[in-house]
Amino acid sequence: MSSSSLEKKALSGAAVHFGERRSSKAGMFGAWYAAEHRLLTMRAFVSTIVATSIFNPLMYLFALGVGIGSYVDRGAGGALFGVSYLTFVGPALLASASINAVFEETSYPVMGGFKWTREFYAMHAAPLRPDQIASGVLIAAIIRSVFTVLVFWIMLRLFGTLPSPRAILVLPAAVLCGLGIGSVMAALAASLKDDDGWFAMINRMVIAPMFLFSGTFYPLEQMPVWIRWIGWMSPLWHAADFGRWAGFDHTVEPWLVIVHAAYLIALAGFGWFLAARQFARRLEE
Amino acid sequence: MNNNDEIMIRAEALTKKYGEFTAVDGINFSVKKGESFGLLGPNGAGKSTTMRMIAAVSKRSGGELTILGKDPDRDGPDIRAHLGVVPQTDNLDTEIKVKDNLYVYGRYFGLPGKFLREKSRDLLEFAQLTEKADAKVDTLSGGMKRRLTIARALINEPDILLLDEPTTGLDPQARHILWDRLFRLKEEGVTQVITTHYMDEAEQLCDRLIVIDQGKIMAEGSPAELIQRYSSREVAELRFGSDRNATAADKLADLGDRMEILPDRILIYADNGEAVLEAVASRGFKPLTSLVRRSSLEDVFLRLTGRSLVE
Numbered sequence: 001m002s003s004s005s006l007e008k009k010a011l012s013g014a015a016v017h018f019g020e021r022r023s024s025k026a027g028m029f030g031a032w033y034a035a036e037h038r039l040l041t042m043r044a045f046v047s048t049i050v051a052t053s054i055f056n057p058l059m060y061l062f063a064l065g066v067g068i069g070s071y072v073d074r075g076a077g078g079a080l081f082g083v084s085y086l087t088f089v090g091p092a093l094l095a096s097a098s099i100n101a102v103f104e105e106t107s108y109p110v111m112g113g114f115k116w117t118r119e120f121y122a123m124h125a126a127p128l129r130p131d132q133i134a135s136g137v138l139i140a141a142i143i144r145s146v147f148t149v150l151v152f153w154i155m156l157r158l159f160g161t162l163p164s165p166r167a168i169l170v171l172p173a174a175v176l177c178g179l180g181i182g183s184v185m186a187a188l189a190a191s192l193k194d195d196d197g198w199f200a201m202i203n204r205m206v207i208a209p210m211f212l213f214s215g216t217f218y219p220l221e222q223m224p225v226w227i228r229w230i231g232w233m234s235p236l237w238h239a240a241d242f243g244r245w246a247g248f249d250h251t252v253e254p255w256l257v258i259v260h261a262a263y264l265i266a267l268a269g270f271g272w273f274l275a276a277r278q279f280a281r282r283l284e285e
Numbered sequence: 286m287n288n289n290d291e292i293m294i295r296a297e298a299l300t301k302k303y304g305e306f307t308a309v310d311g312i313n314f315s316v317k318k319g320e321s322f323g324l325l326g327p328n329g330a331g332k333s334t335t336m337r338m339i340a341a342v343s344k345r346s347g348g349e350l351t352i353l354g355k356d357p358d359r360d361g362p363d364i365r366a367h368l369g370v371v372p373q374t375d376n377l378d379t380e381i382k383v384k385d386n387l388y389v390y391g392r393y394f395g396l397p398g399k400f401l402r403e404k405s406r407d408l409l410e411f412a413q414l415t416e417k418a419d420a421k422v423d424t425l426s427g428g429m430k431r432r433l434t435i436a437r438a439l440i441n442e443p444d445i446l447l448l449d450e451p452t453t454g455l456d457p458q459a460r461h462i463l464w465d466r467l468f469r470l471k472e473e474g475v476t477q478v479i480t481t482h483y484m485d486e487a488e489q490l491c492d493r494l495i496v497i498d499q500g501k502i503m504a505e506g507s508p509a510e511l512i513q514r515y516s517s518r519e520v521a522e523l524r525f526g527s528d529r530n531a532t533a534a535d536k537l538a539d540l541g542d543r544m545e546i547l548p549d550r551i552l553i554y555a556d557n558g559e560a561v562l563e564a565v566a567s568r569g570f571k572p573l574t575s576l577v578r579r580s581s582l583e584d585v586f587l588r589l590t591g592r593s594l595v596e
């Protein structure tokens with residue numbers, strides 16, 4: 001092929017794909033195109049993601065089911081709502097696994113997408129809007145969370161700790177819980193010009209206390225009243241309490257079930273909105 | 286569409302402020318279809334800022350801007366669908382393969398996979414990267430990365446190609462390969478907007494350019510017009526050693542049309558440079574080195590601002 005006809009070919013042809021259709025299509029599916037790229041990047045780590053998704057629940061099941069669980073179950077004799085300790089902690093661990101999976105997708109990768117790889121600028125130079133780019137990140141994080149949570153859920157189910165017919169509802173609660181934290185995290189990461197230890201600090205000062213004080217390992221009511229607010233604020237408590245209601249018919253007031261669901265949805269929605277706004281601020285400056 | 290006077294970009298009193306600081310200060314220009322239009326200016330002149338406004342990613346603070354007949358404030362994504370962008374800082378995905386970079390980027394435009402696979406092959410050929418199709422971007426040289434970014438910018442068959450400092454940081458050979466590719470695109474009728482702080486690049490690539498400094502337009506025209514308007518045909522460059530340049534300059538001030546005294550050399554502007562050198566010798570001055578060259582855009586910039594383009 002002569003070089004000139006080659007250039008012509010490189011520069012034209014397939015006109016059918018162009019014109020207005022090109023951008024209007026990106027308009028509808030833009031968020032998904034951004035997510036596609038995140039998933040492609042994730043593919044490079046797929047073996048470690050799958051390995052942790054399987055190893056992590058196994059580790060908890062063994063430590064809490066066989067280890068602490070058998071001890072607690074013998075001593076407390078079913079004081080924890082008449083179910084095994086593993087059954088009690090299962091929904092909380094599930095939500096916590098979701099938080100970790102989403103956090104990994106919305107902390108460093110978001111800051112890096114602006115600062116190191118600059119991939120968000122590349123997407124924005126194409127027709128994608130900032131809110132679509134933020135949504136793409138969150139959609140990819142949700143997909144990862146769903147995978148992680150599903151593996152965990154199946155294991156818990158196999159261990160018989162999610163006996164309720166409505167146990168399937170544990171899944172969306174856990175995913176929403178991760179999304180609530182992750183979307184706020186994405187908004188923060190989009191505003192950071194430098195890490196400066198922020199993520200490590202959030203891990204230690206927010207995620208870890210939340211893990212310990214959200215009624216994860218014992219009922220929130222065990223806590224003195226003046227510290228229960230951590231649980232009330234924490235999406236992990238809402239997801240865990242909701243998950244206990246859905247997973248093994250633990251008694252929760254109907255109005256509280258609704259509050260749990262509403263809180264999880266509201267936080268995810270608020271975080272998503274915040275992330276979209278911060279992406280726009282950063283990309284359009 | 287076939288009208289060659291079709292205006293692709295029009296900026297009127299275009300302004301960009303960052304807080305109190307004015308990075309682009311009321312500039313006017315327009316770019317016609319098929320034209321290679323340049324923004325020449327030193328670091329910090331406001332070239333990238335202008336580029337980002339044209340690319341419909343950064344909102345203007347004042348003035349009017351029309352790209353392909355549309356307002357970027359209203360129709361940003363629509364405009365961007367018809368642009369190809371080569372940013373100053375590479376933003377290729379270094380974790381994935383060369384050909385996947387083109388594919389992924391094409392997806393942002395909503396282009397179907399089958400079309401993209403074919404198109405990517407042609408563009409890699411055009412960018413002379415066919416052998417690297419399956420390599421990771423990490424393994425490419427600087428020049429190859431730049432060519433890949435240009436190939437990527439062409440994936441949507443853009444009406445306008447925006448290039449922000451396309452060859453900064455490249456070695457001379459890599460620059461020439463790149464210039465050759467851009468020239469081919471120009472021959473194919475692709476409208477280009479190029480920023481650079483290299484006067485040779487502006488002379489090579491641009492039909493018409495604006496010289497900008499501190500956010501303002503200093504001059505506008507074709508490279509030849511600008512040189513003719515603001516400089517002489519030739520320049521004699523003389524070095525007497527840094528401590529003696531000033532005294533020599535005093536005694537030679539009447540030679541040529543104009544003189545610039547730089548820290549390391551004296552420039553004497555004249556139609557005939559050799560005649561200047563002869564006159565210098567006949568007055569008994571023996572420069573350490575001397576040469577005669579044609580005037581360039583560098584001289585235009587020096588004349589307009591009293592400073593060099595590249596410090």
Ligand SMILES: Nc1ncnc2c1ncn2[C@@H]1O[C@H](COP(=O)(O)OP(=O)(O)O)[C@@H](O)[C@H]1O
Nearest residue numbers: 285303308326327328329330331332333334335
């Ligand atoms: N995001 C920003 N915030 C504040 N100042 C900026 C920002 N971007 C650029 N500037 C300033 O605007 C001026 C022009 O920058 P730029 O357009 O990058 O210049 P050039 O591309 O010509 O080197 C510089 O003084 C730069 O420091």
Ligand SMILES: [Mg+2]
Nearest residue numbers: 332333334373
């Ligand atoms: Mg610049």
